[in-house]
Amino acid sequence: MIGKHFGEIVLKNFGYEFSPAQKNAVGLFSQFFFGQKEDSLFVLKGYAGTGKTSLVAAIVNTLLSFEYKVVLLAPTGRAAKVFSAYAGHSAFTIHKKIYRQKSATDGEGEFDLGFNGGTDTLFFVDEASMISNSGEESNFGSGHLLDDLMEYVYNGRNNRLVLIGDMAQLPPVGLDVSPALDPEALRFLYNMEICEAVLTDVMRQAEQSGILFNATAVRHLLGSGKTTPELKITGFPDVCRIGGAELLEEIDSCYGKYGVDETMIVCRSNKRANRFNEGVRRMILYREEDFSCGDKIMIVKNNYFWAKDYERIDFIANGDIATVLKIEKRAELYGRHFARTRLMLAGYEEEITAWVMLDTLTSDAPALTYEENRDLYRSVEADYTDLASRKKRFEKIRENEFFNALQIKFAYAVTCHKAQGGQWDAVFIDQGWVADGMLTDEYWRWLYTAVTRARKRLYFVNFKPEFFDRKEG
Incomplete structure (x- = not known):
């Protein structure tokens, strides 16, 4: 029986005896995978120390050895890097995989949901507790990340999804529960058959x-x-x-x-x-100095402007960490302080050059506040008063390097x-x-x-x- 053989190979790749919960999880996964039900989804939940990452790595490597198609995803670049390291296979951010930019010259960075031409592919998404569905990401598709992920995966023929996460972790900001790890919510929202396995035993x-x-x-x-x-x-x-x-x-x-x-x-x-x-x-x-070569910084607001010149980077995400390689020059204008900086983006291992805003480094707010953003917009707009058309002024502001400066904080x-x-x-x-x-x-x-x-x-x-x-x- 192929399910039993599959479980034996997973056990060999796992390297330890299964706990009862792990053995049950592998059995449920085999039923899900070989059952071939197109409207099904697998949720694997596990606490720290229960062997969740080792089990997922063993399952992924077993599927690859059988030459099944798998795609590994995570909500952030850092999480994708961690996933790739423990699974031994390339992982991508959800955004990079499922969205496509409308226009490379659009400073606002509007992204449409891409077309999934893949077939017979299993999508694994780690750190699913971080996936929001609150409609805050208006630049991306519908603005609802979980909805868009589901649509992208299941639009492809015979593709299915595995959501992996720790239900004890923080849910997305503003939410009490993580929707991507809530089987009842998933059933209600998507009318799917949900297969769920939970790991609770801490490994010896x-x-x-x-x-x-x-x-x-x-x-x-x-x-x-x-x-x-x-x-x-x-x-x-x-x-x-x-x-x-x-x-x-x-x-x-x-x-x-x-x-x-x-x-x-x-x-x-x-x-x-x-x-x-x-x-x-x-x-x-x-x-x-207030800002120096060698400093470790974190981007604190999504930025689409500076990524357009780099093939591997679709956008620079809120939460991305970078190292300052060189400060080329500084500028003071629009009531703000800026530095033209060469950065190494962690996770991409790619150097980029961009203007960064120094004022956010020491602000107690997460990034520029609504009022501060509005004031900056008006200050930049004053440079384009010769343009009678409001639309043309808006287009100029949208392409202004200082208006699009990376908002950053130190990341120690x-x-x-x-x-x-x-x-x-x-x-x-x-x-x-x-x-x-x-x-x-x-x-x-x-x-x-x-x-x-x-x-x-x-x-x-x-x-x-x-x-x-x-x-x-």
Whole structure:
């Protein structure tokens, strides 16, 4: 029987004995895959440490060895890079795969849903908890990413979709649940047959990990009504609890051991992230300039203008991280500060040259506010008062390099939503100010998501003593 043979090859590629939940998941996947029902969809949910990534890698490699067609996708460039690394196969962002730009000269960057000519293909989408359907992405297709993904995949003949994610992670901003991991919502929205497998057992080889132990302790608080997680440090070499006095020394040590690109500070707010970024640059990296070569930055607003000159980049996404290679010149105009900068975009390994806006680096807002964007628009418009036509003025503004400057922040410290989809060798979690009334499921999802960003070393920074097991002292 082909399903049984398939399961045996997956087990061989997996490299360990299956847990009961993993064995069940492989059986359900075999039924889904070989059942060949066109209106079916597979959802694989699993918590940290349950072997979800290893199982997906084994399934993908088994399908490839049988010469089945698979496409690997993720919501962000960082998540796609992580997916590609563990599955051993190229992965793309959802946007890059399913959307096509209307016009390469359109500074607004309007993207239509592309035509899917593929057949008999299985689309795997990792980090599906991040997929929104709220209609905020008006530049892309219908503006509803999950709707567009479903339409793209199932428009192709005999194509199907596998959604993979962790239901304990943060849902998309503004939502209480992740629609792409909610079988009831998927059935209701798309009238599909939903096959679901859930991994809950932490694998034996993961039990010695303090990162996974503490992630599990936090996850167990979801829906419990409890307000203390009983975090544990003792006996785990990969987790540590530190105060402010030790922080700079530990960050510096991680920069030396793991590198700046593999160390991240995760915060509750942009304001806290700004304070950490300032401290890291001034007291560890000894950067005296407001903006310097070597700085690690994050793009904080989607940008379509600068990508049009680069074949591999469709657009520069909110959340993309880059390294400053060279600052060519600076400019002050329209009431703003700009720098013409050569950047290396992480995940693409592509150099780009663009104007960046320096004012957003230290702003407590996520990016320019609505009012600030409006003021910038009016300031740029003043340069084109000789044009009587409002439409022609708009077209000139839309092609203005400074109006289209990349909005950026330093990326030594970021908010948890910005960190989602990425992983780093060393992660520092700043608790910040937390009142008792804030210790709800929303907070525990935030903490769980932050903890699971760490691969090798995790630091709890300024955490309340009552968050830890009483035996910790």
